Amino acid sequence: MNKRVAMRDHSSESNLFKRRAFVCFVGVIALLCLLLANMYYLQLQNFETYNTRSNDNRISIVPIAPPRGLIYDRNGVLLAENRPTFSIEIIPERVDDIDVMLKELGSLITLSETDISSFNTRHKQSRRFKPITLKDRLSEREVAIFSVNQHRFKGAQIESNLSRYYPYGEAITHALGYVARINTKDVERLTKDEKITNYAATKTIGKQGIERYYEDLLHGEAGYQEVEVNNRGRIIRTLRVKPPVPGHDLYLNIDINLQLQAHSILEGRRGSIVLIDPETSGILALVSSPSYDPNQFVSGISNTNYSALLNSRDRPLINRASQGTYPPASTIKPLMAVMGLELDKIDEEEQIFDPGFFQIPNTKRRFRDWKRWGHGWVDVTKAIEQSVDTFFYKLAYDVGIDNIHNYMNKFGFGRYTGIDIHEETKANMPSREWKRERHRQPWWQGDTISVGIGQGYWTATPLQLAQATNILVNKGRVIDPKIVHAIDDGNQTVALPLLEHDSIEVRDQRHWEIALNGMYGVVNRSNGTARRAFVGTPYVSAGKSGTAQVIAIADDAEYDADAIDERHRDNAMFIAFAPYDKPKIVASIVVENAGGGSSNGGPIARELFDSFMSRQDFNDVLNRYDLVDENE
Amino acid sequence: MNKQQQQSIWWRLHIDWPLLLGLVVLCGVGSFILYSASGESMAMLNRQLVRVFFAFVVMFVMAQISPDVYARWALPLFLVGLIMLVMVLVFGHVGKGAQRWLDLGVVRFQPSEIMKVAVPLMVASYISKHSLPPKFTVLLVGAAIAIAPTLLIARQPDLGTSLLVAASGIFVLFLAGMSWALVAAAAAAIAALLPVLWYFFMHDYQRQRVLTLLNPERDPLNTGYHIIQSKISIGSGGLSGKGWLQGTQSQLDFLPERHTDFIFAVFAEEFGYIGVILLLALYLYIIARGLLIAIQAQTAFGRLIAGSLTLTFFVYVFVNIGMVSGLLPVVGVPLPLISYGGTSIVTLMAGFGVLMSVHTHKRLYAQ
Numbered sequence: 001m002n003k004r005v006a007m008r009d010h011s012s013e014s015n016l017f018k019r020r021a022f023v024c025f026v027g028v029i030a031l032l033c034l035l036l037a038n039m040y041y042l043q044l045q046n047f048e049t050y051n052t053r054s055n056d057n058r059i060s061i062v063p064i065a066p067p068r069g070l071i072y073d074r075n076g077v078l079l080a081e082n083r084p085t086f087s088i089e090i091i092p093e094r095v096d097d098i099d100v101m102l103k104e105l106g107s108l109i110t111l112s113e114t115d116i117s118s119f120n121t122r123h124k125q126s127r128r129f130k131p132i133t134l135k136d137r138l139s140e141r142e143v144a145i146f147s148v149n150q151h152r153f154k155g156a157q158i159e160s161n162l163s164r165y166y167p168y169g170e171a172i173t174h175a176l177g178y179v180a181r182i183n184t185k186d187v188e189r190l191t192k193d194e195k196i197t198n199y200a201a202t203k204t205i206g207k208q209g210i211e212r213y214y215e216d217l218l219h220g221e222a223g224y225q226e227v228e229v230n231n232r233g234r235i236i237r238t239l240r241v242k243p244p245v246p247g248h249d250l251y252l253n254i255d256i257n258l259q260l261q262a263h264s265i266l267e268g269r270r271g272s273i274v275l276i277d278p279e280t281s282g283i284l285a286l287v288s289s290p291s292y293d294p295n296q297f298v299s300g301i302s303n304t305n306y307s308a309l310l311n312s313r314d315r316p317l318i319n320r321a322s323q324g325t326y327p328p329a330s331t332i333k334p335l336m337a338v339m340g341l342e343l344d345k346i347d348e349e350e351q352i353f354d355p356g357f358f359q360i361p362n363t364k365r366r367f368r369d370w371k372r373w374g375h376g377w378v379d380v381t382k383a384i385e386q387s388v389d390t391f392f393y394k395l396a397y398d399v400g401i402d403n404i405h406n407y408m409n410k411f412g413f414g415r416y417t418g419i420d421i422h423e424e425t426k427a428n429m430p431s432r433e434w435k436r437e438r439h440r441q442p443w444w445q446g447d448t449i450s451v452g453i454g455q456g457y458w459t460a461t462p463l464q465l466a467q468a469t470n471i472l473v474n475k476g477r478v479i480d481p482k483i484v485h486a487i488d489d490g491n492q493t494v495a496l497p498l499l500e501h502d503s504i505e506v507r508d509q510r511h512w513e514i515a516l517n518g519m520y521g522v523v524n525r526s527n528g529t530a531r532r533a534f535v536g537t538p539y540v541s542a543g544k545s546g547t548a549q550v551i552a553i554a555d556d557a558e559y560d561a562d563a564i565d566e567r568h569r570d571n572a573m574f575i576a577f578a579p580y581d582k583p584k585i586v587a588s589i590v591v592e593n594a595g596g597g598s599s600n601g602g603p604i605a606r607e608l609f610d611s612f613m614s615r616q617d618f619n620d621v622l623n624r625y626d627l628v629d630e631n632e
Numbered sequence: 633m634n635k636q637q638q639q640s641i642w643w644r645l646h647i648d649w650p651l652l653l654g655l656v657v658l659c660g661v662g663s664f665i666l667y668s669a670s671g672e673s674m675a676m677l678n679r680q681l682v683r684v685f686f687a688f689v690v691m692f693v694m695a696q697i698s699p700d701v702y703a704r705w706a707l708p709l710f711l712v713g714l715i716m717l718v719m720v721l722v723f724g725h726v727g728k729g730a731q732r733w734l735d736l737g738v739v740r741f742q743p744s745e746i747m748k749v750a751v752p753l754m755v756a757s758y759i760s761k762h763s764l765p766p767k768f769t770v771l772l773v774g775a776a777i778a779i780a781p782t783l784l785i786a787r788q789p790d791l792g793t794s795l796l797v798a799a800s801g802i803f804v805l806f807l808a809g810m811s812w813a814l815v816a817a818a819a820a821a822i823a824a825l826l827p828v829l830w831y832f833f834m835h836d837y838q839r840q841r842v843l844t845l846l847n848p849e850r851d852p853l854n855t856g857y858h859i860i861q862s863k864i865s866i867g868s869g870g871l872s873g874k875g876w877l878q879g880t881q882s883q884l885d886f887l888p889e890r891h892t893d894f895i896f897a898v899f900a901e902e903f904g905y906i907g908v909i910l911l912l913a914l915y916l917y918i919i920a921r922g923l924l925i926a927i928q929a930q931t932a933f934g935r936l937i938a939g940s941l942t943l944t945f946f947v948y949v950f951v952n953i954g955m956v957s958g959l960l961p962v963v964g965v966p967l968p969l970i971s972y973g974g975t976s977i978v979t980l981m982a983g984f985g986v987l988m989s990v991h992t993h994k995r996l997y998a999q
Contacts, residue, residue, distance in 0.1 A: 017936075017939070021927055025919075036909065050867025
């Protein structure tokens with residue numbers, strides 16, 4: 001062994017090693033270059049990609065809900081506001097022992113079983129550093145008690161939120177509507193309309209009335225906070241804040257005093273009152289009775305309360321003003337008169353003899369007048385003043401259903417009025433086609449006769465009646481009725497443009513005046529049906545009563561046996577306007593099962609007109625805001 | 633070797649100062665990165681600094697011992713290491729799903745670390761007893777010496793360390809002058825063995841790692857997460873980096889294992905491409921110095937051990953950076969002298985101690 005070692009050629013071994021070491025060194029350099037090339041690829045060529053992904057990792061967007069627009073009446077009285085509500089939140093990771101803390105908190109603040117169990121559920125699901133709500137809507141007392149003792153509860157804090165509040169409660173529910181928690185259906189719709197991102201932080205959404213119709217304007221634009229988060233989503237710091245844009249404020253045409261008065265008049269009764277400003281078709285009041293408190297929907301109504309509302313025989317959830325369908329009865333006689341004059345089936349002087357009934361020629365069936373012994377000789381004016389059924393039976397017979405259908409369509413019957421709430425029905429203006437489809441029967445001549453006095457298949461909503469009267473008062477000018485008058489976008493208050501349609505043209509303006517004069521007679525002449533209700537008013541008004549012989553709401557078919565008598569009584573209907581020369585207000589009143597329209601509807605109209613006409617400032621009210629009038 | 637050099641203070645201390653300079657700078661840089669990667673933890677940095685200091689002491693002690701002693705003690709050291717590896721498999725302590733630790737009552741350590749030094753020493757001392765280039769039988773024995781502990785370590789399983797141990801032995805064989813035909817044959821044999829390895833020897837998680845390397849996005853939440861986040865960290869560093877302590881990926885915990893195996897990603901994120909070039913240059917400097925020492929060694933043993941240790945050091949660098957940047961599968965290899973953790977630093981510095989010993993214990997020959 002030793003010998004062989006001695007024979008080793010050290011210099012050749014050394015050279016061999018040098019060559020191998022050199023090869024290795026070249027290999028090292030090559031591999032380092034490979035690493036550098038890969039780094040070049042990652043850090044320079046794909047920098048943008050990885051930088052974006054790095055930012056996606058660390059930057060998280062936290063949406064901020066915009067404050068919802070406020071709603072005022074025409075005088076600037078707040079009808080829907082955002083009130084701070086307080087809740088207790090707990091951040092689990094800051095609490096030493098949650099059970100002990102809940103026990104101690106429970107001794108200060110009432111915590112229900114549901115509060116605690118829902119807290120525990122969410123506690124298990126969410127991250128330890130995210131606040132979890134323990135109790136919502138604390139009372140001021142509870143806030144005060146907690147604040148004094150806050151030092152004892154590390155990790156618990158009071159959080160304030162804005163939530164909708166309706167100070168007038170049930171008095172204006174059906175016009176204003178309400179907001180409630182966003183549900184899955186809302187989410188689907190918002191997703192479809194691509195609005196969902198704007199609602200990322202929003203908890204409630206308009207469900208009814210103005211709140212629903214103007215949701216997009218009221219909601220505003222969500223803001224957001226750009227925050228840096230770590231890999232567990234904990235916020236490290238705020239990078240940027242884009243504040244939310246508050247929703248637009250709305251000014252209504254509604255006058256809260258009129259609304260409250262109308263609401264209290266119908267208190268305890270079923271019915272509806274609609275008041276319209278004939279100059280603009282603005283809705284001055286819109287009442288449906290009975291009503292309900294919208295505030296209970298905002299934070300989530302309990303099942304018991306909701307099913308009580310849903311199953312109530314009085315159906316408070318229905319907006320009777322725009323969804324209640326009633327036979328219009330005699331209230332449409334002035335309109336029928338205009339139609340008869342216009343179609344030349346009657347004229348101003350022509351008289352017919354009323355024996356107390358009408359018979360279709362060559363038939364036996366008698367259509368009775370409300371006055372058993374008849375009104376004797378009757379002209380169109382007297383026919384309106386005294387509500388002579390026979391006159392209009394004959395007129396309807398002469399004119400025929402096709403004409404009635406088409407002409408009454410122009411006054412808005414059987415159509416949507418264009419009011420700015422979604423809760424509306426078209427009711428029914430019958431026609432041959434309608435009957436064929438609905439009843440699979442041809443139209444009989446007898447059907448036409450009862451339509452002549454606003455009965456039979458004809459139904460209308462109180463709002464439709466108000467609007468038809470409004471068109472009559474305006475001698476054919478048609479402007480859609482609107483609840484909202486102006487919108488404040490934060491910079492300026494802009495009046496909504498009036499939505500005017502083609503006017504109803506007449507051959508002779510006298511035709512309007514004859515009908516209006518008839519309504520004047522109803523209230524002011526000695527034989528007028530409603531003269532008693534309006535005795536001694538300092539202003540001159542006009543109106544027309546109606547007494548509908550039918551049941552309450554058309555689709556409400558079931559009746560409680562105990563109340564069957566009361567609920568079978570006639571509906572009192574009344575339409576009116578004042579002052580006669582230069583109308584400022586139009587009213588449509590329906591009181592279910594109240595009896596005669598003149599004696600039950602008339603006094604309501606008078607009471608409302610009295611207070612309205614006594615307010616001299618009424619015209620100036622809208623000038624209080626810096627209105628930019630879009631109509632000019 | 634001139635006289636002046638031999639009489640210098642460094643010579644007498646058996647320290648190669650150019651190499652020492654490189655190591656000190658590297659450890660200094662490492663401390664800064666670790667401070668950032670640990671989330672500015674002074675406590676962690678202090679623990680690491682103590683280890684680094686201890687490692688330098690080990691290096692200094694190792695440098696004082698003559699290469700002849702290493703050659704003589706290579707066999708006993710190797711045998712002890714081998715026995716301990718067997719013991720680990722039998723009674724070892726399980727940590728992180730693998731048996732790597734041996735608890736000796738006083739200290740717990742990984743016998744596989746000993747092998748990182750013992751295997752090249754053993755192979756080098758065996759091969760250098762024969763004339764070079766080695767004969768085929770000698771090569772076979774040398775290869776067997778390297779492969780036995782490699783397989784034991786791979787059984788633990790610790791793929792990273794077994795790879796390093798195998799490499800350290802193979803480098804000796806290659807540097808000794810193994811013929812190119814054999815190199816090619818061995819390479820072909822390994823290539824042929826890969827499928828066998830895949831189907832019969834690799835654990836499921838190891839296969840996962842390889843698959844993940846090929847396509848990290850296929851499992852972005854589990855095995856792929858490390859690689860994806862690591863590449864995002866590196867890529868988002870750009871040319872000049874986000875700045876020290878400013879790396880969002882690392883500071884916000886998106887990067888896993890950021891102070892140990894993935895610390896290079898922290899560095900690349902905070903110092904960018906420029907920093908990466910400088911760091912690789914520093915590593916290259918140390919490697920070049922190591923190879924120079926090897927070339928200048930007087931004995932075959934000295935040359936082989938110095939060359940092998942230096943190249944193994946490079947394997948550390950390459951495998952770690954390669955896996956962090958998505959070129960290689962994730963095997964547990966730390967970034968040398970920078971990753972947090974004691975054993976690897978001590979082993980590495982012990983190796984550099986041997987290198988210095990080779991360089992500074994030279995007999996003087998008459999001109």
